[in-house]
Amino acid sequence: MTLAVGPGHYLFLSAILFTIGTVGVLTRRNAIIIFMSIEIMLNAANLAFVTFAAAIGDLAGFVMVLLVIAVAAAEAAVGLAIIVAMFRHRQTVDVGAFNVMRG
Template identity: 55%
Template sequence: MIPLNHYLLLSAFLFSCGVLGVVVRRNAIVVFMSIELMLNAVNLSLIAFSQFLGDATGQMLVFFVMVVAAAEAAVGLAIIISLFRNKQTVNIDEINILKW
C-alpha cells in the first residue's frame, strides 16, 4: 500500500504548480486552469486523508468541491467571454483601466 505521505507530497506539488501558474501566466484562461489544478490537488489530499482515516467526510467534501468548481467554471468563462466581446483580449496585463 502506498503510504499517506506520498499522496500528500504529490498533492502539495500539484497545488504549488497551480499557484505558480496563477502567478506567472498572463492568459486569463490559463490562470483559471491553474486555479482548477489547485482545487483538484486539494481533492487528492482530501481523498487520501479520507481513505487513511476511514472516514467519509473528506470524500463528501470532494463532491462539494467538484460542484463548486463547475459553478465557478460556468460563471468564470461567461465573465471572460463578456470581457473578450468588449476588448478582444484575454491577457490580464492588458486589462488595466482601473488604477489608482
C-alpha cells in the same frame, strides 16, 4: 527513499500539484491558462481530501470532494462567462489589459 507508498506520498503529490497551479497563476497572463491553473489547485485539494478520508476513515472527506467538484463546475461556468464578457469589451484575454472595474 523507498518505493512503498503511504498516505504521505499522496499528500506530497497533492502539494506538488498545488504548487504547480500556484506558479501557473503567478507566471501566466492568458486568463484561460490562469483559470486552468486554478482547476489544478482545486484538484490537488481534492486529492488531499480523499487521502485524509481514506487514511483516517471519515466519510466527510469524500462528501467534501463531491461538493468541491460541484463548486468547481459552477466556478468554471461563471468564470468562463466573465472571460467571454471581458473579451467582448477588450478583444483580448490578457489579464494585464483588465485594469479598470468600470464596464
